[in-house]
């Protein structure tokens with residue numbers, strides 16, 4: 001270990017001051033970011049084996065540093081090409097991300113301005129702008145004007161934070177009635193609910209009761225009712241999915257939220273991927289009933305064209321979430337004693353980057369109509385390519401797409417055929433389409449998010465399955 005005393009002439013401000021060295025680093029980094037953002041032909045790239053990366057990129061951290069130029073060259077020439085280009089039009093796996101140019105560029109400003117997004121005291125301007133986005137989305141979903149929340153890291157944290165608020169609310173209500181807490185709390189969700197719901201339940205040490213879905217994969221209120229009757233006061237929340245990850249299926253939210261007429265239960269909608277489609281006039285009807293949700297999430301880094309990572313978490317009554325999440329400490333009381341909006345009060349986190357700002361900037365710059373158009377484009381492309389799949393005798397559509405996920409099988413292919421085909425597509429730098437499965441049968445899926453994904457590109461991929 002180097003003793004500070006052994007570097008008597010070291011300048012501790014070297015990294016923070018404006019000098020020829022730091023100016024050159026800023027110019028190089030901004031130039032690289034600019035080239036990347038304006039490049040229309042960035043390849044898909046592919047992961048590199050660990051041994052290869054060790055050979056090419058080990059040893060970058062040293063006592064004296066590589067210098068900005070060499071470190072950046074290492075990233076540009078070795079590390080970046082070992083990362084998939086998620087915003088490539090041929091990236092069609094999992095749930096892609098396709099940030100707008102404005103949102104990606106503005107993310108640089110979020111870093112450059114060193115804004116803290118946890119409290120109004122420290123970041124009121126940023127918090128105000130993020131709240132404009134939250135209010136816009138709350139209006140789109142029909143939530144009351146008093147709704148509010150926070151932009152968190154991702155859907156997993158959003159779902160966990162909402163369920164923690166719901167449990168806190170359930171516990172307070174039982175305490176108010178003088179009733180005992182149940183031995184085990186319960187979350188009711190469908191079999192098709194995202195794995196983050198089970199993960200949240202594990203973190204919270206509560207049980208998930210899974211309820212069967214209909215033949216289209218959607219959860220209905222009728223299927224939820226018996227579980228509500230059975231588990232009564234032990235139920236923290238019912239989780240409906242607004243666009244399942246595997247298929248993009250939207251639960252029958254109206255019939256689920258209508259259960260509130262009979263059972264006073266918290267209704268959470270996990271719309272991490274799909275709820276963005278509520279902005280599109282042609283798909284809005286699929287989310288009927290969402291205006292009655294107690295909490296919901298939608299991930300801007302999925303279909304609202306924002307860079308990683310961002311999840312909008314909204315509560316019908318934010319005061320409930322504040323009661324559950326506000327952290328108390330002597331040094332924080334100065335924040336908590338004020339009646340101001342502190343985003344940290346609404347989720348599992350304290351320090352936060354104002355990660356809603358790139359979406360705010362892009363929405364403010366282009367307007368909501370541009371978002372509606374881009375989402376409509378993915379929706380109609382999904383229908384067109386589903387028609388094409390139906391026409392091809394060697395292919396079978398597993399389910400009719402509702403949003404922008406299209407799942408299909410190739411007759412006669414087993415898992416290894418899908419894997420070899422998928423590897424070939426990536427080796428040829430044509431597309432990233434990984435194998436998937438449903439009910440034990442292998443398949444593959446197109447998850448379409450980028451407006452740059454074309455019908456011709458998808459048809460070209462289908463042609464490779466002949």
Ligand SMILES: Cc1ncc(COP(=O)(O)O)c(C=O)c1O
Pocket residue numbers: 095153154155156157159194196241243244245270271272273274299311
């Ligand atoms: C429906 C749904 N919920 C939750 C998540 C988890 O979101 P994140 O990956 O941002 O944590 C996903 C991710 O794909 C999802 O599709």
